[in-house]
Amino acid sequence: MASSHARSSSNDFTSTVLLDPIRPRKTQDQLDGTWLPDERSIPTLDEVDDANSHSSYDFDSQRPLTPATPMEKTQAKFSSGPVTWMSLPRKDQLLILFLSRFVDFLQVASLQAYAFYQLKAFDDSLSDAQISQQAGVLQGCFTGAQVMTAIPWGKAADASWCGRKWVLVVGLAGTAISCLGYGFATTFFWAAFWRVFGGAINGTKADEEAGNVSRTMIAEITKEKKYQSRAFLILPMSFNVAGILGPIMGGMLADSSKTLPGLFGEKAVFGFQWIRDYPYALPSLMNAVSLSIVTVIVFLFLEETSRSRQHKFDLGLHLGSRLKAVVVGSEQADDYARVPTWEDRAMGNFQDKHIPAELKPAPSLNRLPFRRLWTRNVLFTLLTGAFYDFHLGAFGNMWSLFLSTPRYLNPTRRSSEVHVSEPLRRHLPLLFTGGLGMPASTVGVATSFLGSLGMLLQVTLYPPVQARLGTMRSFQWFLFLFPVAYFVAPYLSTLPSWSPPPEPASGGFIWAGIMVVLFLQVMARTFTLPASIILLNNCSPHPSVLGTIHGLGQSVSALFRTVGPVIGGWWYGYGLDIGMVAWGWWGVAAMSALACGTAMGMHDGSGHEVFLEGELDGME
Incomplete structure (x- = not known):
């Protein structure tokens, strides 16, 4: 039958x-x-x-958010079962997007583990406060360049001459080149130059919030709202996986002739001279290789989701299908062919090959004017995102700096050779200074806990809690954990340690304190990050400007992720100078509290709150 x-x-x-x-x-x-x-x-x-x-969100639009026609209502009715990972549409495409985000996050996460020591190697005469400020500038260079290029990349992703896929390919390939240049840099200027180059060409946006292009492609693949909480979760999941592997890889491979002398020492099998001449090149080289591999995968197997390019010939997909035919084999029964499924129709991918191309409907040309884009919800969403990205960017920089900063030396036994000025003395609970003094390898392990905790919470706690609270309440409620985490973080330097200063801090109290701070921060991020992506996606007043909304979101995000590390690094360095390491931490806590306030003005939009002429008639 x-x-x-x-x-x-x-x-x-x-x-x-x-x-x-x-x-x-x-x-x-x-x-x-x-x-x-x-x-x-x-x-x-x-x-x-x-x-x-007759759909208010027809298949030529960016993405239907609510069933507006009888067929859409029927689809929603009969697909109302529980959403699981296996029920997600186009899992192959989501996997490729996961890989593209993973390698992009990997190069950022690995850099944070050894940035303090690399900058110290450039100029060992600089103080810890100056190194902290340079680290903030270095991290800000990458996102700062994205501010200048976010809107052009967003428009290119929407344009018929480029599309989402090519923006992703160029971004990954360009970031690979920037990693090579950064790894062999010998001065702060050239390190900053290559980070600027990587940020300018990276239209994919390498941070945990996920990129403009990746966000848009996921939105266009998972058009039904019920799939979004899981589909968008692959973006922070990729960050967490990279957050586990990246710091460990960066910490172990940085100055590898000393950290792994058995493999990279002078007489070891991989003891090449260039590894000793450029001690921080190996992590960047590994990042460049992984980025290059994923670039090829994206080119060959990722499908374009932009409606303006879906009917155009894709050389990469053509070569990819030829490659799969060679590797897997192309023999099929002559009398059988793949039957299009309901999922294909719902996702807008089915094309009736019996209909001539000239008779197929052209995409809708209606587009919301830019001046009508600025609704109240869009403004509050962007403002909240600004504060949100500021403190996330500042934390990523300050956390690695705090772990690397030398510990406070207690001047109880003062001698004539050692003089500690009064401002640098401890006066708890407000005036205290110093970090944990950990080496790069230990910093990598401690930083990897961010990813480990995030992965655990996303798999176990996030799905049931998010399903119970919903997107909006999850975002608003868990934002309040950020100020708590940032307020208690500097007190880690006051906990008892098994080893005396200036040795690295160690012991049960130290690691328990690290886990508490990271648990609070990661718990908050786990529930707010996917929600922030969904809320930005849904605040779009019209499907025709979805790409522009994501471009604006990326611009705001990149701007404040640029300002966050720079100002956070300056606050942190200033706190070290005045003997109050908590200065920077509490400043970031105040910014996260502002995000809690502005989030109260947001609501979960429909993605189509503004209707153009003729659209309401089409719904009747």
Whole structure:
């Protein structure tokens, strides 16, 4: 029975209805405009196309957020089961996007583990406060360059001459080149230059909030709201996986002739001279290799999601299909072919090959004017995102600096050779200074806990809590954990240690304190980061400006992730100078408290709150 339907070419849709168990097989029009199961009729392909053509979010739009037509309501009704990872649409494409974000985050995470010591190697005459300020500038260079290029990259992603896929390919390849240059830099100027180059060409946005292009592509792949909480979760998940591996890789491979002398020492099998001449090149080289590999994967196998380019020839996909045919084999039964599924129709990927190209409907040309984009929800979402990205960017920089900063020396036994000025003395609970004095390898391990905790919370706690609270309440409630984490963080330097200063801090109290601070910060980030992406996506007033909204979001995010590390590094360095290491931490805590306040002015939008001329008529 099934084979006869699969062979039929005259009624593909009917055969799909009979073969696809999740498709509503029989429906009937009701007086209220809804469709309900019925034993008398089966929807035809013409009926489906007619229903789709009257959708307020038709398949030529960016993404339908709510069912507006009988067919969309039927789809929602019959696909209302529990959402699991296996039920996500286009898992192959989501996996490729996961890999692209992973390697992009990896190069950022690995750099943070050894940045303090690399800058110290450039000029060992600089003080710890000056190194802290340079580290903030170095991190800000990458995101600062993104501020200047975010809108052009966003427009290129929406344009028919470029598209999302090519922005992703160019960004990954360009970041690989910047990693090579950064690894072999010998001065602060050239290190900053290559970070600027990487940020300018990286339209994918290498931070934990995820990139403009990746966000948009996920939104266009998972058009139904019920899939979004899990689909968008792959972005912070990729950050957490990279957050586990990146710091460990960076900490172990930095100055590898000393950290791994058995492999990279002078007489070891990999003891090349260039490794000793450029002690911080090896982590960057590994990042460049991983970025290059994923660039090839994206080029060959990632499908374009922009409607303006989906009908154009894709050389990468053509070569990728040829490669899969060679590797996997292309032999198939002559009488059988893949039957389009309901998922293909719902995602807008089905194309009727029997309809001539000139008769296919052209994409809608209606576009919301830029001046009408600035709704109240858009403004509050961008403002909250500004404070949010400021403190996340500042924390990433200050945490690695705090772990690397030498410990406070207690001047109880003062001698004539050692003089400690009064401002640098400890006067708890406010005036105290010093960090934990950990080496790069230990900094990498401590920083990797960010990713480990995040991964654990995302897999175990996030799904049930988010399902119970919803996107908006999850975002607003868990924001309040950030100020608490930042307020208690500097007190780690006052905990008892098994080793006396200036040795690195160690012992049960130190590591327990680290875990408490990271648990608070990661718990807050786990619940707010996916929600912030969804809320930005849904605040778009019209589907035609979804790419522009993400471009604006990336600009605001990049700007404040630039300002955050720079100002946070300056605050931290100033605190070291005046003997108050908490100065920087509490300043960042104040910024996170502002984000809690502005988040109260947000709401979870529909993605289509502004209607253009003729759109309401099409819904009737």
